[in-house]
Every structure is written in structure tokens, then in C-alpha cells.
Amino acid sequence: MNRATTFKLANWIDEHGHDAETVLAGSATPALRVKDLESLSTDPQSTASALDLSSxxxxxxxxxxxxxxxxxxxxxxxxxxxxxxxxxxxxxxxxxxxxxxxxxxxxxxxxxxxxxxxxxxxxxxxxxxxxxxxxxxxxxxxxxxxxxxxxxxxxxxxxxxxxxxxxxxxxxxxxxxxxxxxxxxxxxxxxxxxxxxxxxxxxxxxxxxxxxxxxxxxxxxxxxxxxxxxxxxxxxxxxxxxxxxxxxxxxxxxxxxxxxxxxxxxxxxxxxxxxxxxxxxxxERCRSAILNKHRDIAGQNLMSFDDFACKHGGVVSWVRPSGGGTAFVRFSQAETGRPVDDVKFCRVLKERCGVLLTPGSLCFSSARDEDFLGFVRLHLTVMPVTFRRGVQQLEQFLESEEWKSLFL
Missing domain, CATH: 3.40.640.10 (Type I PLP-dependent aspartate aminotransferase-like (Major domain))
Known part of the structure; x- marks a missing residue:
């Protein structure tokens, strides 16, 4: 493994995520607490007993x-x-x-x-x-x-x-x-x-x-x-x-x-x-409740982004995901279809609005550097209030003059 290439995705999130107000660059569902398992369980007493670490x-x-x-x-x-x-x-x-x-x-x-x-x-x-x-x-x-x-x-x-x-x-x-x-x-x-x-x-x-x-x-x-x-x-x-x-x-x-x-x-x-x-x-007493909770979170966020993508159809192009915690979204100039410089876009969006996305060409182009230009990865399984705030800030940025200078 001494020839392993740089893990650009992990480095991007580590470098930029610590001071971002709204991080939409990840992919996991919201972190549960141990006590959440008891509240989600169909048999809280058995769950509490199973999680007792004293012995x-x-x-x-x-x-x-x-x-x-x-x-x-x-x-x-x-x-x-x-x-x-x-x-x-x-x-x-x-x-x-x-x-x-x-x-x-x-x-x-x-x-x-x-x-x-x-x-x-x-x-x-x-x-x-x-x-x-x-x-x-x-x-x-x-x-x-x-x-x-x-x-x-x-x-x-x-x-x-x-x-x-x-x-x-x-x-x-x-x-x-x-x-x-x-x-x-x-x-x-x-x-x-x-x-x-x-x-x-x-x-x-x-x-x-x-x-x-x-x-x-x-x-x-x-x-x-x-x-x-x-x-x-x-x-x-x-x-x-x-x-x-x-x-x-x-x-x-x-x-x-x-x-x-x-x-x-x-x-x-x-x-x-x-x-x-x-x-x-x-x-069996915990699994379904956890999964349903996280499906609901993803469903709410998908609806929010559906509305956003429809409103900005000339700029935003995506294939609605069927599974997982992410979407791969293309941003481009409405008039010409030119892709946004996704790395610069993600940097400027974070600097101006505090929203962190993941640039596709940087973090997912293993074959050629020019693959996935204009694409960003969007995190769909953050808490809905966080997701909506990020989408609102993104929408405001798309109306700015700075947005117009980011195309390749």
C-alpha cells in the first residue's frame, strides 16, 4: 500500500469541514447516541440490558x-x-x-x-x-x-x-x-x-x-x-x-x-x-426503527431538493437517487450549458455562505482529472433543518454576481 494515492475526498472534508456552518459534503446518517437505541427499541428494557457494559x-x-x-x-x-x-x-x-x-x-x-x-x-x-x-x-x-x-x-x-x-x-x-x-x-x-x-x-x-x-x-x-x-x-x-x-x-x-x-x-x-x-x-427490536427514521430524513431532503432543482432547471441537473446518502448534481451556465468549475464553486460557496459541498472532479475522478467537471456530491441524510438551510444559502448564492464568474 506504499503506492496509495492521496485520499482526496477525506482530505477535502477534513480541511474544509471544521469551520463550515453547513456541511453537506458527507454521506452518513445523523449520528445516534447510545440512549437513542433504547428510545427506538420495541423493548427498551431488553435493549438497556444488552447495552450494559459493566460486566x-x-x-x-x-x-x-x-x-x-x-x-x-x-x-x-x-x-x-x-x-x-x-x-x-x-x-x-x-x-x-x-x-x-x-x-x-x-x-x-x-x-x-x-x-x-x-x-x-x-x-x-x-x-x-x-x-x-x-x-x-x-x-x-x-x-x-x-x-x-x-x-x-x-x-x-x-x-x-x-x-x-x-x-x-x-x-x-x-x-x-x-x-x-x-x-x-x-x-x-x-x-x-x-x-x-x-x-x-x-x-x-x-x-x-x-x-x-x-x-x-x-x-x-x-x-x-x-x-x-x-x-x-x-x-x-x-x-x-x-x-x-x-x-x-x-x-x-x-x-x-x-x-x-x-x-x-x-x-x-x-x-x-x-x-x-x-x-x-x-x-429485531431496534433495526426497523433506525432504518425508518433515516429513510424519513432522506425522503424529506429529497423533496426539498426536488423543489430546488425544478426551480433552477437551467442551472441544476441531477438524476434523483434511488438509494444511499448522496446525490451527484451538475451545475452549469443556463445560457450555454458550460459546467461550473466545481472545485472553485465549492471553495467560494463555503467562503461566502458557509456551505460545504464536495467537488466531483477533485474527489471522484480516478481515471482522468477532467472527469465529472461541474459535478458536486450532495449529502442527503443530514438533519432536514440543516439541509434546508444549506439549500436556501445555495439558492442565494446562485443569484449573486460571483456565481456568474465560475464557469469553465
Whole structure:
């Protein structure tokens, strides 16, 4: 990993977020407090008991993670039936650690990797640091960020070892429809290629009933093809970025053996206090209430931005996200369609109005610096009062003379 490129997204937020009045540059749901789990629980007394840390032994836990937690993680992927057990789950240090361990375990120098693009930058940059050959499976804003399997097939090489998905996608908020996901697995099966999916934003979907999602987990297709692996964590959907618990899920025994071995070198163990909190949050008595709370927050903010985008249709272009905590929004000059200089726009907006957004060309252009010019990532799962304030300040800025000087 000594060849890892600069993590520009994290650096941008760290550098500019500390003194911004309204931060719309992130992607997580609002942070929960431990006592919130009791108030959200259908059985507060049992939740309080489960979270009592007074008798916890502060030693190393299981090499694969707490058994009760692994059982609850496995249940996230059951698709209405029992597909997985705790033996299919390895606990890691958030998705950051899960992705690193998975890539270190399954990729080697010279392997060809196809990665969905745009995506969360480490999904490209870690394989690149491992000296893999990267091909970018480009999603097109003009085609609603849809994943085109014909394009995927055109990128295949004899040495292709892995297809990397980000579903729901960060930054676009697009999801891969079930039929397309099935086609991806079919393509991989024919060539015995591993399919990896970072599903950290699952199951946060928008505009759907709780029981009807626009996609499924890759794990729900693992019964037909087991060279599949999924990662997730407590950070985004569950409002627990400070609980550094993530996971790696697979039906492939060989994958899990490799992952477990590398985990011992990289992590050895995670905090058993964090495991206890995560285990309770994913219990039946807490899980639905947390998810519904965060779906409601996202829904309110989507409605607010829908109104804003309609009002400024000549300037603002977006594909309404189907899932996740972010949207990828293009700002351009109404008269000519010229894109805004997104980096300068984000800097000036923060300086003048105190609103921080994430510039797309800086933070998501892994292939070419000129990719995603004019795009910014917008955080959809902050508290609605914060989101509305940020949108109001953004609207005022679009009426200023300074806005007119920011186009490329």
C-alpha cells in the first residue's frame, strides 16, 4: 500500500469541514447516541440490558468477530429466506477495514480489475495500489447513471479477476436493478471472475415501501455463483460511524479463509464494546426503527431538493437517487450549458455562505482529472433543518454576481 494515492475526498472534508456552518459534503446518517437505541427499541428494557457494559470482559474476541453480531449481519442478507449463517460473515474495522482486507486477500499485482465509475475512491485506489490493472466501467449521467452490461463485457480481458460494484452507488445514489445484477453475475460466472460489492448504503432506498426494494444484495445471488463477496458497516445507514464495525460476507469458503488470515495481520480483532453496540442496533427490536427514521430524513431532503432543482432547471441537473446518502448534481451556465468549475464553486460557496459541498472532479475522478467537471456530491441524510438551510444559502448564492464568474 506504499503506492496509495492521496485520499482526496477525506482530505477535502477534513480541511474544509471544521469551520463550515453547513456541511453537506458527507454521506452518513445523523449520528445516534447510545440512549437513542433504547428510545427506538420495541423493548427498551431488553435493549438497556444488552447495552450494559459493566460486566464486559475487555479481552480479544473471536478471530472472526462476535457470534451474535455475525448472526445479525447474516440476517441482513436473507432476502426473505435463510441464505447465510454466521459462518459466512467476518467482522472487520468498518467498511474501510473490510474493503482493505478483502482486496489484500483476493488481488495480486497484474490482476485485471473492472470497477464501476464513479464510485467511492478507495474501491479504485486500493486495487491500483496493489498494482492491479484497472478498467473503468463508466456510468453515464445522460443515461441516468445506468450500468450497461454491454460496456462491461467490452472491458473484459483474459486476466480479469474481479468486477467491483458500489451498490447503492456513492456518489450518484443509483442502484443496480435486479435484472442487471443477475446479468453481471452471469458474465462473471462464464469466466469465473469474482464479483465484489461494497453495499455500505444498503438497505437505504428512497421512494419505496419498506418491503419493496429496487435491487437485491449480491449475496442473494450467491446460491447460484459463490465467487461473490460483499462488504458493509454500521457507518452510513445505521448512524454509527463512530462504532467502527464492518463486515465481509461470502458463501465461498476459500475466500473466507483468505480473508480471515489477512484479518489477523491487519486487524487481529475489533473492539468488543463496539460489537455489543452494533449487535443491539441490528436486533429485531431496534433495526426497523433506525432504518425508518433515516429513510424519513432522506425522503424529506429529497423533496426539498426536488423543489430546488425544478426551480433552477437551467442551472441544476441531477438524476434523483434511488438509494444511499448522496446525490451527484451538475451545475452549469443556463445560457450555454458550460459546467461550473466545481472545485472553485465549492471553495467560494463555503467562503461566502458557509456551505460545504464536495467537488466531483477533485474527489471522484480516478481515471482522468477532467472527469465529472461541474459535478458536486450532495449529502442527503443530514438533519432536514440543516439541509434546508444549506439549500436556501445555495439558492442565494446562485443569484449573486460571483456565481456568474465560475464557469469553465
Amino acid at each position: 464486559i470482559e475487555l479481552g480479544l474476541g473471536s478471530p472472526m468477530g462476535d457470534k451474535g453480531l455475525r448472526e445479525r449481519v447474516a440476517s441482513l442478507y436473507d432476502g426473505g429466506q435463510t441464505l447465510l449463517s454466521l459462518d459466512n460473515v467476518v467482522i472487520a474495522n468498518a467498511t474501510t477495514g473490510a474493503n482493505l482486507v478483502a482486496f489484500e486477500s483476493l488481488l495480486s499485482a497484474g490482476d485485471h480489475v473492472i470497477c464501476m465509475y464513479p464510485c467511492y475512491a478507495p474501491l479504485v485506489n486500493i486495487p491500483k495500489a496493489l498494482s492491479c490493472d484497472i478498467s473503468y466501467w463508466r456510468l453515464d449521467h445522460g443515461k441516468r447513471w445506468e450500468a450497461d452490461t454491454a460496456t462491461l463485457e467490452s472491458l473484459l480481458k483474459p486476466q480479469t479477476q474481479m468486477i467491483i460494484l458500489n451498490n447503492p452507488n456513492n456518489p450518484t445514489g443509483s442502484v443496480i436493478p435486479i435484472a442487471v445484477l443477475e446479468k453481471i453475475v452471469d458474465i462473471a460466472r462464464q469466466r469465473k471472475i469474482t464479483v465484489f460489492a461494497d453495499e455500505i448504503f444498503r438497505p437505504l432506498f428512497h421512494g419505496v415501501d419498506a418491503d419493496v426494494a429496487p435491487t437485491i444484495s449480491l449475496m442473494e445471488l450467491s446460491t447460484t455463483y459463490d465467487k461473490t463477496i460483499v462488504t458493509g458497516s454500521m457507518s452510513k445507514v445505521w448512524g454509527m460511524s463512530g462504532v467502527r464495525i464492518g463486515w465481509i460476507v461470502s458463501r465461498n469458503k476459500g475466500f473466507l479463509e483468505k480473508v480471515s488470515n489477512v484479518r489477523l495481520y491487519v486487524l487481529q480483532a475489533v473492539s468488543n464494546i463496539d460489537e455489543i453496540i452494533a449487535r443491539e442496533a441490528l436486533s
